Amino acid sequence: MSEQFLPIAIIGAGFSGVLMAIELRKRNIPFLVIEKSEGIGGTWFENTYPGAGCDVLSTLYSYSFAQKPDWSRRYAAHSEIRAYLEECAERYDVRRDILLGTEVMAARYISSAKRWDVALSNGQTFKAQAVVFAVGQLNRPSIPEFRGLEEFSGVAFHSARWRHDCDLTGKRVAVVGSGASAIQFLPHVAREAKQVILFQRSPNWIIPKNDRILREGEKRLRKHIPLLMRLQRAWEYWQLELSFPAFLKDSTKGRKWEEACKATIASTIDDPQLRDALTPDYPAGCKRVLLSDDWFQTLARDNVEVVTSPIGEFCPSGVTTVDGVSHSIDVVIYATGFETRQVLAPIPIEGASKRRLRDAWKPHPHAYLGVAVPDFPNAFIMYGPNTNLGHGSIIFMLECQARYIGQAIGRLRRKKSVAIAPKRPVTRSFNADTQARLSRTVWGANCSSWYKGVDGVIVNNWSSTMLRYWWMLRRFQARDYDQW
Structure with a gap:
């Protein structure tokens, strides 16, 4: 096992990691970005399912x-987003300091030396003055653990691990889950497969996306008049920022x-039973509000069936729901989301008191x-x-961070200080205020969502406007930190 000294270790090469690398390059601070995948992009490298794309406007x-004047559409597809990140890594000269195909196996703080030891899958250990975890929440x-799943004789995969070698033409395809990824890929699957059965746990509030291809004239204007592009971005930012009240309880915008x-x-x-099945019984915003221009039209197709009875068990030829109905299936595609409640898992992270981060975060993750x-x-x-945000672009939050x-x-x-960590009272006060504000939002309503922990505490979403977050992070305040 070899050891090297590294001033700053950045873990992850998605939007967060590349941005952090650019920030440190600007400050002439040496770093190394460590990425487990074979390419830059994070979730945009891993998610390659048909129709994969962003539900935030490309300009935001x-x-x-690093504004891009020639996005092909209002809402960019995954391949274009990944290409944009690759371009930024090259343009801002951080690509040469990204180590790909290498996973962080553990990170441990050594109090006596005031440094971090970062163990990698290639056998190396880096000694770093500081570590930035930029692994995201959707990786x-x-x-789900279904009974009899190992008996299923067909093909099964998660949307984030799409099997491009699996031809769906003429197949009977089960889609488990109806969230953000399903509404993007299911319309494509329905055009290929003989039959699609959507196993829906609960419906989502879905509003029109109004996506379209951008005209060449629009691209030329934005390229040759940069001010126009900045004004468009500012307009779109404020349109989203002013929508935050929609996420407060009993809001007019939500209705x-x-x-x-x-x-x-x-x-x-047309089917009244299907209408009822697709209409949520919780307030809009409690779960993520989704955008689509073809979801309901797809579910109205003759070869698409929506099943609301939960899956009971798998058998070699398909599944049986709890109401006793059997469904013959060739392929199962899980659109069941990601493990978002255990931030930074599964990396074992050990702090100054030799306490694991996962233990420090019980019963739920929190940070100053x-x-x-x-x-x-x-x-x-x-x-x-x-x-996380319900009303804006996470890129804004990442730039603040x-x-x-x-x-x-x-x-x-x-x-000026060798080691720093936020003070406990300051952290407690911040999190108490955050949860108090969140209690006034619709995210705390009676619905299950990836925003919440098992105890109902909202662990993912920011409690206020993007502007307020910018204000709180505009300047690092040393007085909020213990220093050694």
Whole structure:
């Protein structure tokens, strides 16, 4: 096993990791980005299912300092987003400091040396002054444990591990789950497969996406008049920012979303039983509000069936639901989301007191400003607990975090303090305020969602506006941290 010293280790090469690398390059701080996949992109490298794309406008789902005038559509597809990240890594000269195909097996803080030991899958161990965890929240597929699953003789895979070698033409395909990935790939599957059976646990509020290909004239205008592109981005930012009140309980905007969804269902679905099955019984926003232009039209196809009875067990030829009905199936595609409640798992992370992060985070993950945890010195998180959004672009939040963490690391490099971690009282106060604000939002309503922990505490979403988050992270405050 070889050992090397590394000033800053960044774990993950998706939007967060590349952004953090650019921030440190700007500050002339040496770093290494460690990525378990064979390519840059994070979730956009791993998710290659048909129709994969973003539900945030392309102008906002990109770095503010690296605007792209020639997006092909209003909402970019995964391949274009991944290409954009590759281009940014090259343009800002961080590609040469990204180690691909190497997984972090463990990270341990050594109090006596005031450093982190980062063990890699290739047998190396890096000794780092600081670690930035930029692994995101959507990287570990979640697959339910169904009885008899090992007996199924067909093909089964998760949407995030799409089997491109599996020809669906003429097949009977089961799609388990009706969330954000299903509404993107199921329309494509329905055009190929003989039959599609959607096993739906609960319906979603879905509003029109209004996606379209961008005209060449629009691209030329944005390329030759950069101010126009900046103004468009600013307009779109404020349109989303001003929609935050829709996520407060009993909001008027939320009811308008519900009305729009119901109107689309009424105009596309003739079967009254199917209409009822596709209409949620919880307030809009409690789960993620989804965008689609062809979801309900797809479910109205003759070769698509929606089943609301839960799966009871698998057998060699298919599944039987709890109501006793058997369904013959050739292929199962899981659209069951990701393990989002255990942030940073499964990496074993050990802090100053030799306590594992997963133990420190019981009963649920929490962090000061979503970026730092008491007793874990010189460790920072991108897209950490309570930093997800329901109303805007996560890229904005990541840029706030990158600047803040860059300031903190810059302070470390100037040796004004050798090790820092947020104070416990400050962290407790921040999280108490966050949860109090979240209690006034629709995310706390009676529905199950990936926003919540098993105890009902909202562990993923930010509690307020993007502007407020920017204000809180605009300047690193040393007084909020213990220093050694």
